[in-house]
Amino acid sequence: MAKLLIxxxxxxxxxxxxxxxxxxxxEDGVIKQLNQKINVAAEKIIEADGLVVCPGxxxxxxxxxxxxxxxxxxIESASKAAIAGGITSLLCMPNTKPVIDNxxxxxxxxxxxxxxxxxxxxPVAALTKGSLGEQLSxxxxxxxxxxxxxxxxxxxxxxxxxxxxxxxxxxxxxxxVLVHAEEGDLANGGQVNEGLMATKxxxxxxxxxxxxxxxxxxxxxxxxxxxRVHFMHLSTAGSVELVRRAKKEKLPVTCEVTxxxxxLDDSHLSGYDTNFKVKPPLRGxxxxxxxLKGLKDDTIDCIASxxxxxxxxxxxxxxxxxxxxxxxxxxxxxxxxxHFEKEIGLLKLIGKITANPARIFDLNAGVLxxxxxxxxxxxxxxxxxxxxxxxxxxxxxxxxxxxxELNGKLEYxxxxxxxxxxxxxxxx
Amino acid sequence: xxxxVSVLLDKDQLKRALTRxxxxxxxxxxxxxxxxxxxxxxxxxFLAKRLSENIAGxxxxxxxxxxxxxxxxxxxxxTNPQPVLKKTEIDFDLTGKNIVLVDDxxxxxxxxxxxxxxxxxxxxxxxxxxxxxxxRGHRQLPIRxxxxxxxxxxxxxxxxxxxxxxxxxxxxxxLVEADGT
Amino acid sequence: xxxMELKQKHLLGIEHLSADxxxxxxxxxxxxxxxxxxxxxxxxxxxxxxxVTLFLExxxxxxxxxxxxxxxxxxxxxxxxxxxxxxxxxxxxxxxAKTLQAYRVDAIILRHSASGAAEFLSKQTDASxxxxxxxxxxxxxxxxxxxxxxxxxxxxxxxxxxxxxxxILHSRVARSNIFCLTKxxxxxxxxxxxxxxxxxxxxxxxxxxxxxxxxxxxSDVIYLLRxxxxxxxxxxFPSIREYRRLFGLDADKVKKLKPEAIVMHPGPINRGVEISxxxxxxxxxxxxxxxxxxxxxxxxxxxxxxxxxS
Numbered sequence: 001m002a003k004l005l006i007x008x009x010x011x012x013x014x015x016x017x018x019x020x021x022x023x024x025x026x027e028d029g030v031i032k033q034l035n036q037k038i039n040v041a042a043e044k045i046i047e048a049d050g051l052v053v054c055p056g057x058x059x060x061x062x063x064x065x066x067x068x069x070x071x072x073x074x075i076e077s078a079s080k081a082a083i084a085g086g087i088t089s090l091l092c093m094p095n096t097k098p099v100i101d102n103x104x105x106x107x108x109x110x111x112x113x114x115x116x117x118x119x120x121x122x123p124v125a126a127l128t129k130g131s132l133g134e135q136l137s138x139x140x141x142x143x144x145x146x147x148x149x150x151x152x153x154x155x156x157x158x159x160x161x162x163x164x165x166x167x168x169x170x171x172x173x174x175x176x177v178l179v180h181a182e183e184g185d186l187a188n189g190g191q192v193n194e195g196l197m198a199t200k201x202x203x204x205x206x207x208x209x210x211x212x213x214x215x216x217x218x219x220x221x222x223x224x225x226x227x228r229v230h231f232m233h234l235s236t237a238g239s240v241e242l243v244r245r246a247k248k249e250k251l252p253v254t255c256e257v258t259x260x261x262x263x264l265d266d267s268h269l270s271g272y273d274t275n276f277k278v279k280p281p282l283r284g285x286x287x288x289x290x291x292l293k294g295l296k297d298d299t300i301d302c303i304a305s306x307x308x309x310x311x312x313x314x315x316x317x318x319x320x321x322x323x324x325x326x327x328x329x330x331x332x333x334x335x336x337x338x339h340f341e342k343e344i345g346l347l348k349l350i351g352k353i354t355a356n357p358a359r360i361f362d363l364n365a366g367v368l369x370x371x372x373x374x375x376x377x378x379x380x381x382x383x384x385x386x387x388x389x390x391x392x393x394x395x396x397x398x399x400x401x402x403x404x405e406l407n408g409k410l411e412y413x414x415x416x417x418x419x420x421x422x423x424x425x426x427x428x
Numbered sequence: 429x430x431x432x433v434s435v436l437l438d439k440d441q442l443k444r445a446l447t448r449x450x451x452x453x454x455x456x457x458x459x460x461x462x463x464x465x466x467x468x469x470x471x472x473x474f475l476a477k478r479l480s481e482n483i484a485g486x487x488x489x490x491x492x493x494x495x496x497x498x499x500x501x502x503x504x505x506x507t508n509p510q511p512v513l514k515k516t517e518i519d520f521d522l523t524g525k526n527i528v529l530v531d532d533x534x535x536x537x538x539x540x541x542x543x544x545x546x547x548x549x550x551x552x553x554x555x556x557x558x559x560x561x562x563x564r565g566h567r568q569l570p571i572r573x574x575x576x577x578x579x580x581x582x583x584x585x586x587x588x589x590x591x592x593x594x595x596x597x598x599x600x601x602x603l604v605e606a607d608g609t
Numbered sequence: 610x611x612x613m614e615l616k617q618k619h620l621l622g623i624e625h626l627s628a629d630x631x632x633x634x635x636x637x638x639x640x641x642x643x644x645x646x647x648x649x650x651x652x653x654x655x656x657x658x659x660x661v662t663l664f665l666e667x668x669x670x671x672x673x674x675x676x677x678x679x680x681x682x683x684x685x686x687x688x689x690x691x692x693x694x695x696x697x698x699x700x701x702x703x704x705x706a707k708t709l710q711a712y713r714v715d716a717i718i719l720r721h722s723a724s725g726a727a728e729f730l731s732k733q734t735d736a737s738x739x740x741x742x743x744x745x746x747x748x749x750x751x752x753x754x755x756x757x758x759x760x761x762x763x764x765x766x767x768x769x770x771x772x773x774x775x776x777i778l779h780s781r782v783a784r785s786n787i788f789c790l791t792k793x794x795x796x797x798x799x800x801x802x803x804x805x806x807x808x809x810x811x812x813x814x815x816x817x818x819x820x821x822x823x824x825x826x827x828s829d830v831i832y833l834l835r836x837x838x839x840x841x842x843x844x845x846f847p848s849i850r851e852y853r854r855l856f857g858l859d860a861d862k863v864k865k866l867k868p869e870a871i872v873m874h875p876g877p878i879n880r881g882v883e884i885s886x887x888x889x890x891x892x893x894x895x896x897x898x899x900x901x902x903x904x905x906x907x908x909x910x911x912x913x914x915x916x917x918x919s
Contacts, residue, residue, distance in 0.1 A: 196809035200624065202724035202746030202781055205808060272725030318702060318723035320744065497640065500652040500682075500912075512633075513640035513912075549649045 002043050003027045004417060009048025009378065013055060014351030015358070015367040024053060026374040029417035034368060044419070048378055051411055054350045055366050056088025056375030057333060058357040060256055061153075061232055061304035063325070064121070067108065068097025073309040073395045075109070079118040080393035081307075081329040083421050086410045088375040089120040089365040090329075091304075091357075093153040094131065101126035101137045106145035118420055120375070122148040122363060127166050127177060133157040136169055143173040148361050151178035153232065156214045158184050163218065167227030176228040176254070176360065181214035181239070182206070182280060191320055193281040197266040203319065206281055208236040215239050219246045219253055230360060231255040233306050235280040237290030244299040254360050256302035257291050259335040260326060260400060264288070268400070274315045274322035275400040278308075296344050301356045305332045309396035327399050330392050333377075334385055334406035341381075341407075376414040383409035393426065436562065436580055436588070437601035445577035446475070449559055450482035452575050457526055460489030462554065464525045468543055469497045469514040472531040474594040475561060479530060494518030496529075501542035522551030528575075532590040534560040537571035562601055564588050615913040619731045619738040622747035623788040631789060635757050638902070638909035644681055645904055655684035658715040658915050663705065664741070665691045665721045670876055670900065671741050671750075675718050678907035684915070687714070702726065706733035716915045719743070724781075737914045745779050751875055752785035754906040756793060758899050759830055762871055767794030772824040774800040774856055775834025775883055776845075778807050782875045783834060787813055798824050800856065804845040820855045825865040833858060833874045833883045849882055859885040871895045 004026040011022045011034060023038040024031070059082065065073040073081075082090050092109065094100035100109070106123050113121040125147035129135045131154065139150060150170060156179065157163040170177050187210040192198050194205025215231055219242060222229045234240060234257050246253040260278060265288045268276045276282060294300040308325025315322050332353070340349050358366025365375050387404045389397035413421035420427050437445065457463050460483055467476025473495040480493045497514040529543055544556060559575035564582040580603070582588065587604045591597075615633060623631070644652055660679040664672050672688070679686045695705070702721070709717060716737040719727050724744030731738040742748040760766055771790055777783045777799050791797050791814045798816040799806065800823070811817060818824055825831070836852060846852050853859075858872065866872075872888065873895050880886045889896065 194808050196812045199807035199809055199813075200784070202744050202784060204745075207808075272728050313701070313703075316703060318721065318729050319725040320723040500641075500644075500654040513637050515640050516643055545653065549651065550647060 002417070003032075003040065004044045004046070004374070004414070004419075005038060005040060005042035006046045006048050006053055006376070006378065009051045009053035011053050011368065012346055012350050013368040014347050015055070015355035016369060017347070018368070019347045024368065024376070026376070026414070026417045029374055031368055031370050031372050031374050033370065046378065046412060050382070051378050051380050052346070053376060053378050055354040055368050056377050056413065056415065057086045057353045058363065058366050059087045059090040059305050059307070059329060059332060059353070060302055060357045060361065061258075062090045062092050062307040062329065063095070063309065064092045065309055066096065066112070067105070071395075072311055075112040075121070076116045077393060077395045078307070078309075078329065079113070079116045079121070080426050081327075082119040083413050083415070083426055084393045084410075085330040086333045086377040086379065086413055087119060087329060088377065088413065088415050089122065089363060091122045091124050091148065091361065093124055093151065094126040095154045099126045099131045100124075101129050101131070101142075103138070103141045103145035106142060106147055110146055118415065118426070120365060120415070122146075122361065124149045124151050124153070124178060126150065127152045128157065128162065131155075133159060133162055136166055139169055139173050139175070143175055147175070148363065149176045149178050149230070151180070151232075153178060153180045155184065156180060156182050160217060160221075164221050164225060167218075167221050167225040167229070170227045171225065176230045178230050178232050179214065179218050180232055181211045181218070183210045183213050186210035186213060190281070191277065192269055193266045193283045195266060195284055197269055201269060201272065203269075208238055208283065208287075211236055211280055212238040212242060215242045219243075219251060222246075222253055223251055226252065228252040228254070232304070233258050233261065233280055234291060234294070234300065235261050235283050235287060237287045240290045240294035240299055244294065244297075247299060254301045255299070256304040257295065257300050258304060258306045259328065259332055262288065262291050262295065262303075263335065263339060264400065272319045273400070274317070274319055275326060275398055277319065277322050277324055278306075278326055279324040292340075292343065295340070295352070301352065301360060303332070303336055303352045304357075305329055309394055310398050311396060315398045325398070327392070327394050327396055330394060331387055331399060331401050333379070333410065334387070334408055335401065337379075337381070337408040338406040374414055374417040376412070377410065378412040378414075380409045380411055381407070385409050433586070433603045433605050435600060435602050437578055439599040442561070442577070442599045442601065445561065446478050447482055449575045449577065450479050450486060453479070453528055453557075453559070454483060454487060456557070456574065460487055460491050462525050463528060464492045464494065464520060464522065465528045465530060466494045466496050466518060466547065467530040468539065469495055470595070471590055471592055472496075474592050475532060476528075476530040479528070479559065492520045494520065496543055496546055498539060498542040498546055501546045503538055503542065516546070518550060522547060522553050524552070524554050526555045526557065527553045528557050528559050530559045532561045533588050534558075534563045534571070534573055535566060537567045537569035540571045541569055561590065562588055618914070619727070620749050620910055620914060621727045621731060621738065621740045623749045623752050623785045623792070624747065626792075628792045631753065631756065631792060634753055634906070634909050634913065635760060637913060638753075638757055638905040641908045641912065642905040644908070645901070650681050651683055652681070653683045654912060654916055655679065655682040658684045659687060659712065660684045660716045660718065660911065660915065661687040661689060661709055661714050661736075662718045662741075663689045663709075663720070665696065665702070665719070666742065667691070668720055668741070670903070671720065674900070674903045675741065675907050678904055678911055681904075682908055682911055682916075684715075684911070702730060703733050706730055709736065710734050716911065739910060739914065742781055744781065745784070746781050747785045747788075748781045749785050750903070750907055750910060751782050752789035753910070754899060754903040755786055755832070755873060755875070756789050757906050758873065758895055758902045761898075761902070762895065763829065766790060769795045769829040770798070770827050771795045771830040771832060772798040772800055772818070772821075772828045773832045773834065774821050774824075774858075776805045776836055776840060777801045777810065777834070778805045778845075779837070779840070780834050786832065787815060791815070798828075800824055802846050802852075802855070805840070821858065821862065822865075825862055826867070829867065829870055831858060831866065831870065831872045833872065835875070835877065835879055836883050853882060857883050857885070858888050860887050863888050863891065873899060875899070
């Protein structure tokens with residue numbers, strides 16, 4: 001019964017192409033009305049003059065680490081981190097221990113999510129059993145239990161025949177297959193981008209072709225089978241061009257990029273700081289520029305964090321031995337708002353983290369349409385924040401952006417009509 | 429900025445002092461047999477060479493000359509900024525010899541202490557004698573010179589500046605008032 | 610003489626040293642060389658300092674060279690190797706550093722199989738860290754002693770034509786030498802099959818050649834790298850025979866060298882692979898010379914990093 005009225009904010013709803021000052025009414029956990037002026041008595045009122053009101057953000061690539069790696073992160077700590085980053089829905093990757101390749105594990109995630117009751121968690125199930133790249137997983141049962149997509153994230157399926165069969169079978173359940181493009185032999189145990197920086201530092205490199213060869217193959221397999229592919233964490237200029245051509249030919253191909261690949265390059269490696277060790281690796285400056293261009297011309301559909309928590313001892317060690325990955329739930333919004341709002345415009349930018357992921361994964365989220373769940377993120381575009389990883393809700397703090405001064409400050413985060421974040425913290 | 433207070437030894441006085449010291453060395457050692465002269469880098473070495481030439485002039489005797497760098501034996505290595513290392517070049521045996529150790533200014537005595545430790549590591553001399561151009565007092569160790577160019581009482585604030593033709597173009601020893609620090 | 614301090618606390622690599630700093634180290638080494646010719650091969654300079662050799666990768670000559678250098682400067686030495694039980698039980702480099710920190714050691718000389726390990730260690734300890742070889746990254750004292758050896762022979766490095774032959778891709782010695790010798794003004798060529806050259810090597814200030822014959826006549830220094838047999842199985846080249854033919858140095862090829870040219874090798878030598886036995890024994894080979902230079906250079910590095918004011 002509770003009504004929530006958000007007054008006078010700048011409503012940015014890319015799915016409905018709305019960018020204007022208006023009032024927004026929420027009732028019984030759903031969007032009730034959006035209008036110039038709404039005069040209704042409400043139990044809660046948010047004065048949003050000067051603030052931006054947009055759909056709750058969606059992060060399509062998050063590692064929750066539970067079950068199996070709870071010392072790095074749990075479903076609870078990650079959910080809090082998400083909300084604190086303005087993210088009300090997220091897709092979680094199956095490379096936990098055990099790998100999410102049977103329906104009871106999907107049930108486990110769903111139950112945990114219900115218990116924590118913060119961000120909406122949409123599980124991605126393994127494409128092959130154990131993500132070993134050999135036998136297909138039970139995609140029908142997994143989809144039935146709630147999987148929204150399939151992936152063997154962490155590596156590629158090097159056996160082309162297995163990938164072909166997996167894509168063919170996926171058409172039965174109409175769910176996208178998420179691809180981590182990295183040909184194992186070409187990657188050859190590399191730790192960083194293959195190039196001058198790797199040469200100077202004496203580190204083994206992963207050449208761009210390790211990614212591009214898989215992207216080329218899987219685009220053609222999508223053409224052959226009709227299966228939908230979604231390429232995760234694009235990193236090279238060549239990859240962007242391959243996806244651009246595939247889209248021109250109207251193939252069922254989509255893709256995402258991370259903030260760190262858009263903002264950093266391999267020149268950051270010179271101190272051997274493992275907070276810059278990621279997979280795929282940070283590439284060169286021209287790759288970075290090509291990714292931004294791809295974001296601008298809509299070759300790249302989504303921005304996702306690839307939130308990859310690791311414990312301190314796994315990162316604070318010799319570079320070769322350090323784990324790959326950085327966290328990102330609590331920095332995604334501020335980073336993209338600070339650096340790309342002017343480049344691509346607010347409506348399009350928000351679309352990359354709301355409407356587009358919702359559309360690709362068919363999620364009941366990412367929009368401010370009447371009748372849809374009231375997941376809303378409200379921020380002050382004129383305020384500033386300083387990244388302080390010691391204050392994160394995440395259990396881990398492996399971020400390359402610690403200390404960065406960024407634009408935009410989250411004021412409220414609303415999930416299903418409940419205010420779950422305000423005054424700089426989660427509402428207990 | 430330091431201002432010279434006075435000239436302690438001019439070119440001629442310096443020359444005469446070195447001539448006298450050469451005579452004293454020959455007198456004390458009853459000739460030049462087994463006498464070697466080792467100068468502390470770098471001005472002590474220049475003076476050592478001149479003494480050797482003087483001795484050759486007086487008694488036609490050849491006294492080998494060596495250069496000693498004491499940087500590695502200093503007792504203040506951890507506290508002072510490091511000096512640039514110079515070379516120790518002594519290409520004759522020291523064992524059994526009477527070494528005349530030469531330095532330009534004798535002050536606290538620590539440089540000479542370091543020099544003696546260095547010489548002991550290089551061989552077993554029969555004796556070590558000390559020749560200095562200027563003794564300015566303020567000894568902190570029990571070191572005494574055998575041959576002195578000039579005794580000059582100084583204040584600790586003051587500095588004795590030695591210029592030799594080999595590196596500075598002129599021969600001159602001046603007393604300098606160091607600036608107020 | 611101008612007072613010049615080596616403004617570094619660690620020696621992690623040559624890449625970030627200036628030509629002046631390299632000159633300063635070589636000059637200091639020259640002054641220290643005579644100590645090893647005395648009867649009593651010791652000076653008291655680093656008395657009371659504690660220097661640890663932490664070698665997590667096998668080595669004989671570099672380790673003994675450093676230990677001897679430290680002892681001749683009167684420092685106390687401590688030697689920890691990978692066989693130490695704590696490392697076998699899985700102790701991390703970070704924890705080893707903390708233990709040494711508790712002993713207030715003055716310097717740690719580290720050899721490690723991971724690139725960047727020396728830099729990592731330098732952030733974990735207050736001691737000075739000297740990189741004795743980290744993965745494929747750098748081996749700075751090797752480059753310094755090579756430069757010292759070359760300078761001693763030719764009186765200069767500027768303008769010399771130097772060729773480094775062999776597995777450049779995996780060689781930290783090659784990287785350090787490329788940085789060092791090019792900074793000192795040498796014209797450097799790298800000679801290797803394309804499969805053993807690092808990506809973007811042309812962006813470094815070197816010329817590239819694919820056969821040793823191309824550089825024999827013009828070179829003042831031929832610097833041979835050791836070839837590891839495993840590289841054949843990794844498909845870097847098809848056979849030792851073919852490698853030897855294109856990149857090895859034997860008596861016939863040596864005839865094509867300039868009379869004043871010298872042959873160097875960081876050791877240990879693979880007799881019969883990159884260098885034939887006869888060539889290894891030739892007077893022209895400066896391999897022995899490199900060992901004695903190594904001691905003086907390492908003494909200089911220890912003196913400059915550990916001897917100064919903290």
